[in-house]
Structures are given as structure tokens and as C-alpha cells.
Amino acid sequence: MFNKQNSDVMDPESVQNASQKTSTKANEIRPTGNQLSLDDHEIIVSKTDLTGKIKYVNDTFIRISGYSEVEMMGVQHNVVRHPDMPRAIFHLLWERLGRGKHVFVYLINLSKNGDHYWVMAHICPSFDAAGSVVGYHSSRRKPDMKIVNDTIIPLYKQLSDIETAETSKKAGLEKSADAFDKIFRAEGVKYNEFILSL
Numbered sequence: 001m002f003n004k005q006n007s008d009v010m011d012p013e014s015v016q017n018a019s020q021k022t023s024t025k026a027n028e029i030r031p032t033g034n035q036l037s038l039d040d041h042e043i044i045v046s047k048t049d050l051t052g053k054i055k056y057v058n059d060t061f062i063r064i065s066g067y068s069e070v071e072m073m074g075v076q077h078n079v080v081r082h083p084d085m086p087r088a089i090f091h092l093l094w095e096r097l098g099r100g101k102h103v104f105v106y107l108i109n110l111s112k113n114g115d116h117y118w119v120m121a122h123i124c125p126s127f128d129a130a131g132s133v134v135g136y137h138s139s140r141r142k143p144d145m146k147i148v149n150d151t152i153i154p155l156y157k158q159l160s161d162i163e164t165a166e167t168s169k170k171a172g173l174e175k176s177a178d179a180f181d182k183i184f185r186a187e188g189v190k191y192n193e194f195i196l197s198l
């Protein structure tokens with residue numbers, strides 16, 4: 001299933017496992033329900049190593065996340081994970097990155113104090129001069145909140161419900177990933193095209 005295009009690209013499972021090695025405080029933060037918003041011109045930027053450990057954050061990320069640059073350096077990017085994000089979306093994200101592909105993704109992120117903010121993220125592999133993947137970078141903008149409210153929130157709820165209905169996490173993820181796959185394939189498009197067509 002996994003077609004390795006570049007010998008330096010980690011396979012999706014190794015990348016996903018690596019990304020789960022470091023536990024974060026995000027699991028312990030209780031969402032406040034208070035929504036923050038980016039200004040139209042603002043872009044959140046971060047860079048990670050191959051396992052998703054943060055190596056760079058810009059000032060906008062520092063401001064909206066509530067973490068200092070020092071607090072974010074070297075920690076897993078799931079430090080900003082919000083519990084409403086379905087696991088299937090991250091599975092797809094890492095599966096694509098592991099194949100050296102870029103990905104567009106709507107994300108709800110959690111700030112240090114439990115507030116949240118929606119973004120439209122573009123996450124890409126970073127290549128060195130020899131063409132090897134050396135890490136990943138992401139830029140995120142304020143999304144169209146009509147798309148978030150009308151389509152993404154119901155979609156993510158549907159996927160999360162599938163995931164939590166199963167007693168086994170693995171089975172939940174498989175069912176949810178399969179359901180999502182069917183949704184965009186029914187439109188006759190690939191994942192990125194589906195997201196950009198919303």
C-alpha cells in the first residue's frame with residue numbers, strides 16, 4: 001500500500017509512531033470553549049523534524065498558542081492538539097507526509113489556556129539540496145468559518161463518533177479513515193482537491 005518514493009522518507013507508520021513517543025500537556029488542558037481568531041493577514045508558521053518535534057515557531061504562533069518559544073522548542077506538535085480533532089485526519093496527514101506529499105487540512109487547535117482557534121493549514125515536507133526530506137513545515141491561515149461551521153465541524157464530529165463507538169482504538173481509526181475516504185471518493189476527487197473544493 002505504501003509506495004516509497006524516496007529512501008529518506010520515513011514510512012507513515014514509523015512517522016506516526018515517532019510522533020506519539022513524547023506525551024504532551026495538551027491532553028491535560030481542558031477546553032474553555034472560547035474561540036480565538038486570526039486576523040486576515042496573519043499566518044501561523046511552524047517547522048518540525050521528521051518525527052513532528054517543533055524546531056521553529058513564528059511570533060503569530062507564539063501569540064495565539066500562549067506558549068513561549070522556549071516552551072515549544074523540541075516538543076511534539078500535538079502540544080496544540082484539540083480533543084475534537086478526529087484521529088483519522090492526523091492519520092491521513094502523516095500518511096501523505098510519509099510519501100513526500102503536501103496536505104491541506106482544517107485544524108482546530110488548543111491554546112495553552114484552553115481557548116481554541118480554527119486554521120486552514122498547508123503542511124509540506126522540507127527538502128535538503130539533495131532532495132531528501134529533512135522535516136516538515138506548516139503555514140496556517142484564518143479559514144472561511146462558514147466552511148468550518150457548515151461542513152468541517154459536522155464532518156469531524158461524524159468521524160470522531162465512529163472512532164469513539166469502537167472499543168478498540170485501532171478499529172475506530174480504521175472505520176473512520178475508511179468512512180472519510182468514501183466521502184471524498186464519492187465526489188470523484190482526491191483528498192487535497194476535496195478540501196480545496198469546499
Ligand SMILES: Cc1cc2nc3c(=O)[nH]c(=O)nc-3n(C[C@H](O)[C@H](O)[C@H](O)COP(=O)(O)O)c2cc1C
Pocket residue numbers: 019020046047048052076077078079080081082085090107108109121123124136137138
Ligand atoms: C509541520 C507539522 C505541523 C502540524 N501542525 C499541527 C497543528 O497545528 N495541530 C495539531 O493538532 N497537529 C499538528 N500536527 C500533527 C501532530 O504532529 C500530531 O500528529 C497530531 O497533533 C495528533 O497527535 P496525537 O496522534 O498524539 O493525538 C502537525 C504536524 C506537522 C509535521
